[in-house]
Amino acid sequence: MTSARTAGVAGPVADGTGQDVLRDDPQQETAGRPAKPFGILGWLRWCWRQLTSMRTALVLLFLLAVASVPGSMLPQNGTDPVKVQQYISQHPVVGPLLNRLSLFDVFAAPWFAAIYLLLFTSLAGCVLPRAFRLAVSARAKPPAAPRHPARLPFGSSYRTALEPSEALAAAARLLSDKGFRLRAGDGWLAAEKGYLRETGNLLFHIALLALLAAVGLGGVFGYKADILLTEGDGFANTVAAYDQYHPGRAVAPGDLQPFTVWLDKFNATYIQSGPLRGEPATFNASIRYQAQPGDPMRHYALQVNHPLNVDGAKVYLIGHGYAPEFRVIDGHGKVALQQAVPFLPADTTDFTSEGVIKVPDAQPKQLGFIGVFLPTEVAFDGQLRSTFPVPLHPAVSLVSYAGNLGLDSGAPQSVYQLETNGMRRLPIEPQPLFPGQSMKLPNAAGTVTFTGYRQWISVQVTYDPGRVPALISAIIAIFGLLLSFLVRRRRLFVRVHPTGAVALSAGAPAQGDTGDTVTLGGAAGNAAAGNGAAGNGAAGNGAAGNGAAGNGAARGGTEVEFGGLARSDVAGGFEDEFAALAMALRTAHGAAAQPEWNEPVTPDESATKSEDRK
Amino acid sequence: MSRSPRHAPAARSSAVSAPVLAVLAVLAVLSTTLVLAGCSAAQTVQSGPGSGDTNYIRGTVGTTAFRPGQRPAAPQVSGVTLTGQRLSLSSYRGKVVVLNFWASWCSPCRSEAPALAQLSTAYRAKGFQFIGVNIKDPGQANGAAYERSFGIRYPSLYDPAGQVLLAFRDTVPPAAIPSTLVIDRSGRIAARIIGAVDYTKLNDLLGELAG
Numbered sequence: 001m002t003s004a005r006t007a008g009v010a011g012p013v014a015d016g017t018g019q020d021v022l023r024d025d026p027q028q029e030t031a032g033r034p035a036k037p038f039g040i041l042g043w044l045r046w047c048w049r050q051l052t053s054m055r056t057a058l059v060l061l062f063l064l065a066v067a068s069v070p071g072s073m074l075p076q077n078g079t080d081p082v083k084v085q086q087y088i089s090q091h092p093v094v095g096p097l098l099n100r101l102s103l104f105d106v107f108a109a110p111w112f113a114a115i116y117l118l119l120f121t122s123l124a125g126c127v128l129p130r131a132f133r134l135a136v137s138a139r140a141k142p143p144a145a146p147r148h149p150a151r152l153p154f155g156s157s158y159r160t161a162l163e164p165s166e167a168l169a170a171a172a173r174l175l176s177d178k179g180f181r182l183r184a185g186d187g188w189l190a191a192e193k194g195y196l197r198e199t200g201n202l203l204f205h206i207a208l209l210a211l212l213a214a215v216g217l218g219g220v221f222g223y224k225a226d227i228l229l230t231e232g233d234g235f236a237n238t239v240a241a242y243d244q245y246h247p248g249r250a251v252a253p254g255d256l257q258p259f260t261v262w263l264d265k266f267n268a269t270y271i272q273s274g275p276l277r278g279e280p281a282t283f284n285a286s287i288r289y290q291a292q293p294g295d296p297m298r299h300y301a302l303q304v305n306h307p308l309n310v311d312g313a314k315v316y317l318i319g320h321g322y323a324p325e326f327r328v329i330d331g332h333g334k335v336a337l338q339q340a341v342p343f344l345p346a347d348t349t350d351f352t353s354e355g356v357i358k359v360p361d362a363q364p365k366q367l368g369f370i371g372v373f374l375p376t377e378v379a380f381d382g383q384l385r386s387t388f389p390v391p392l393h394p395a396v397s398l399v400s401y402a403g404n405l406g407l408d409s410g411a412p413q414s415v416y417q418l419e420t421n422g423m424r425r426l427p428i429e430p431q432p433l434f435p436g437q438s439m440k441l442p443n444a445a446g447t448v449t450f451t452g453y454r455q456w457i458s459v460q461v462t463y464d465p466g467r468v469p470a471l472i473s474a475i476i477a478i479f480g481l482l483l484s485f486l487v488r489r490r491r492l493f494v495r496v497h498p499t500g501a502v503a504l505s506a507g508a509p510a511q512g513d514t515g516d517t518v519t520l521g522g523a524a525g526n527a528a529a530g531n532g533a534a535g536n537g538a539a540g541n542g543a544a545g546n547g548a549a550g551n552g553a554a555r556g557g558t559e560v561e562f563g564g565l566a567r568s569d570v571a572g573g574f575e576d577e578f579a580a581l582a583m584a585l586r587t588a589h590g591a592a593a594q595p596e597w598n599e600p601v602t603p604d605e606s607a608t609k610s611e612d613r614k
Numbered sequence: 615m616s617r618s619p620r621h622a623p624a625a626r627s628s629a630v631s632a633p634v635l636a637v638l639a640v641l642a643v644l645s646t647t648l649v650l651a652g653c654s655a656a657q658t659v660q661s662g663p664g665s666g667d668t669n670y671i672r673g674t675v676g677t678t679a680f681r682p683g684q685r686p687a688a689p690q691v692s693g694v695t696l697t698g699q700r701l702s703l704s705s706y707r708g709k710v711v712v713l714n715f716w717a718s719w720c721s722p723c724r725s726e727a728p729a730l731a732q733l734s735t736a737y738r739a740k741g742f743q744f745i746g747v748n749i750k751d752p753g754q755a756n757g758a759a760y761e762r763s764f765g766i767r768y769p770s771l772y773d774p775a776g777q778v779l780l781a782f783r784d785t786v787p788p789a790a791i792p793s794t795l796v797i798d799r800s801g802r803i804a805a806r807i808i809g810a811v812d813y814t815k816l817n818d819l820l821g822e823l824a825g
Contacts, residue, residue, distance in 0.1 A: 235775060241776040337756055338755035
């Protein structure tokens, strides 16, 4: 029962009563026998015990947290490969070193995997043996009755006119009806109830393992992908369509659900007045989707935290912004670019957005623009500003470049940044352009027209087959935990002695007029305290009880000793249950219905009293 | 101690440690889950468009070639080209088709474009047909300007929503931009190249199929 994982938490049990603790705790055990030489097997066992100890699990957990810190401090290849390259080129000494240590790929690094695999092993290695132990414990029969059940923390004894076997049978019937698990022996009966506690504990442990498995399942068979989608555009759930894609280890490109999503219209509403003016009120993306090619087209209103579910894959709306539309006529008079260019919001309160336009196919020279989009443009102190996130008066301002964009070399580069190394800034001052307005570029480089704007949404597609199993496991784990906390295991023991030699001396004076002598075991402790010694008390009263005992013996009576204890101290409750049971048993045995009942003593006191009694 | 039941202290110590253990275990598992989810959570913060976003999946660059007996059949693919003509892959049965997936803004595509333009001319007489699939490009004008820049004469299907990509899902998914599929004369996929093609390598590959 006692945990194998207490070493780091509860510490060694110092009260000298921790025999069970010592026996169950491998750490204690090894600590207790340091002199024994280890073989290879011994070392392996020692390592395994170290690994599965709670202390190690906590250290690993802490390490995992520490190990994920660089992932948020350094640029990561998974999310931002361009920044990684920049970082390495800016830090020629440290950069390659960090790269060799996988610090730009923290979550895919072997050492990161080592930590969480060890942690998983540690948790599983702890939980699995415990689950087995709990399973055994949940099916165990109660232990044999002690010699004197009445001396247990709760106990009573009385006489009944029934034969010993009849008394036992009656007790068995009663306790069995009350849901106790029984074990009978020669002249005794042991009963235990509250195995649900072990079942709950077992349930908790199994659910914990299932939770681990579910998390692992999601990591191996799930995937996550991101894409930016402009109004009017669509994307298919294929690897090549995505801007970012993070598959689980077992996910092949052909495993992705073959759906396609088109964005028709995105609508964000903002609070128009009051102190919260400009705060977003609603987001709604009208999308169409097809579960697979050839399927009927369906409509869906995609909202924040209201994902679209297609074949288990979930499509989330996670962001939005503006994509001003441009048409660029190059120096040769041809249309070199015509598209809505997504700009990223630089300020989410007024949605001033920034972006770059790359025109790699402009002739004779490639063109590039760094732009700002202002949804509600206001000239303010000679500066352009946006005052509201809704495009009430949209404008763009562009800084123009001509030269080599660096795209034709094949080196990856950000679509939101302009590599100006190979470019020259054109001698034209940025000026606000309103929809429909054009800007003629100097040196006959071409013309750029701001034709309008669209909105874009960013969408995350996630598939996590472990999600539902993880949720179910978590619920079961909590349910099991509650059971194990709320259910108390308690044992009751009944021992019968034929009233011949033994019981004669145990009579109680108060019941002299009935045929049956009753001693309350729990009360006996108190009485003993009062009299100095319980045995004395009983002996002293022996004479008074003689007549009664003689009576009982004549009728073939029985002394019944009845005791109980709760195996865990969930505060209170057992006294009442025990009293009720004792009463019921007494009634079943036809003994006095109204026993003399002293306040039951607590286990601690009774333990002390027992010392007195020795 | 004769009277003191041995169970009581044992039960007590277990009652103390079990909840502690349980709570710690729950914490451990939850935080593990969070941290592991955090691998993704960290990305979620940055997910969506970010300043470092290249906008395309580079994939594992490499060539996969299939022996004649093991070639998967190419799916039925048809659509409208950048110039507005209808095009059906099956109408090229009997020719070796080089299907190249590209986008005008994608730098590896631009770096491989000259090689494709040259090879398409060189192999035309040998019964080879190059076909482009313009994906992830918002508007035909960009694609047309790209073809103009690199002197590409072969047609390209305009596929902004990735429907051609989807058609190849069950065969050999072109899992990056650019990707190139080589389809043999009987309409079976002979090779897949993920990432930019190399002139020499593609030339060798096509040379083997020319006979």
